[in-house]
Amino acid sequence: MKILSNPEWIKQYEYPFRNLDQVPLHLFDSINSRLDERISTKPLVSIIVIAYNEEINILRAISTLSSLTTDIPFEIVAINNNSTDKTQETIEKLHVKRFFQPIQGWGPARQLGQEMAIGKYILLADADCLYPPNWLDEMMKKLQQPDVVCVYGRYSFIALPEIPRWQFLVYETLKDVIAEFRHYKRPYLNSYGISMGYIREAGLRAGYIQTNLRGDEGRLCFDMMQYGRVVQMRTRSARVWTAPRTLLRDGTLWQCLKIRIHRELNRALSYLTPHPPHDTKKSFN
Template identity: 55%
Template sequence: MDLLNAPDWINQFNFPYKSFEEIPQSVFDSINKDLDLIQKPDPLVSIVVPAWNEEVNILRSIASLAKQKTNLPLEILVVNNNSTDNTQKTLDSLHIRSAFQPIQGWGPARQMGLEQARGKYLLTADSDGLYPPDWANELMKVLQQPGVVCVYGRYSFIPSPGFPRWKLTMLETMKDTVAELRHLKRPHLNAYGISLGYVREYALKVGYVMHKIRGEDGRMCFDLMNYGTVKQVKSRKARVWTGTRTLEKDGSFSRTVWLKIGIELRRFRSMFVSQAPHDTKTSTNN
């Protein structure tokens, strides 16, 4: 984990643009050149990214995915989740497949990606994530092991004003420690769409929740546990990086920490007991 600074490789994706209109054609040309090298018409792996009003962020995410160093035949599919900005114009300027999902929500967006993907395996990514070059290889190395049906990776935060890297490192250390505990009995609680992989055949049987509610990825993972093992990918080469906008919603770093500590303390005892079977499509997050 980078203690004081984000890794240097993310700097190449720090585009200064604020809107689609500001993005020069030369940037699209450069990204498309990389995309043409890694994508295949008959992919083994589909990387699916949902996007809602992410006309610039999705450019950064796809640019990082285009730098994957892999021999795996793959494709990149972005699902436009009813965006009202120029997200679709950005997607149309890139050499990727895209689909439009008018039903608002993370579940509906990921469900459309699942249905339209062509690969045997599906890796999910987020439109505000930056992906290291070995990400796909590291996840697939574990996902292709016998009996494994789902894998998840780890992620870190890019520092921003009020959220220095050294504080974020402490938060991530806490987060990763809790993830180890969760994994013993409730690995699905570690399943986040920013870095997740599963066998598409079984996922199609399960399906995503089709209304707007957080935790759609954990619900998918929970149901996939009926078909095989869930494993975590701890490799630093697979650690994804993202901005702090979700943390900023809490107002400050200290408030973020206390809120997360409170959540984990309230459910600490339950971490030692497997969650009972339930209908993940109708359950709430309470």
């Protein structure tokens, strides 16, 4: 079953390189050729990719974005968030808009990105993720609906030799069920920069936090809810794919699952009511 294996399309982006010096010039030429065909000088959508020490991962991410299948004009805005590796050199070799944000943090990086973007709509992407060809179109189908200000998508984990796909599927199924539960009163808790979109004007009004604190995109979503609805993009073929390196920081997959279940059970009742209005720029997670 396809659902029990990594999708075929990600195989072409499994580059064996460990650092920028190993990347052949012809790979950049190939990616840039696709970018030149797709990038618009009058974009409707600006895709913001932020990166901190992702000299190879951002190459993969932008390579997938260069293969988007869409008629919607878009641009890619890459933000180097004060990296100490060769992320800047990688970005400079790619035909995308690029900026440097010396203030450390996801919020400051994305704030600079939306300020430099020129599209009416913003899509957020992470440098360590792979984006399917229909991702942009599926996100925009939702974002362009009446009264919608923000959309978020779903994501899956790439199987490892030692961890088969079915095990990640168990975790993802639980994660998706929780997301459905949270969506009714607290959709901002499901809004991650891995796959999220919004109207740029609303994003500029709300603004990102300017500290190095996780949850910047959820806080932005919370503040934008005064301008419209938040919706989900559930299309399975448009799920974003990422390595499980962050997930596995807590131990084995089953240990992570146990921690997640315990945490969500403790929070379950809180999901039945929305957060009261508060200053997201000063609150803690």
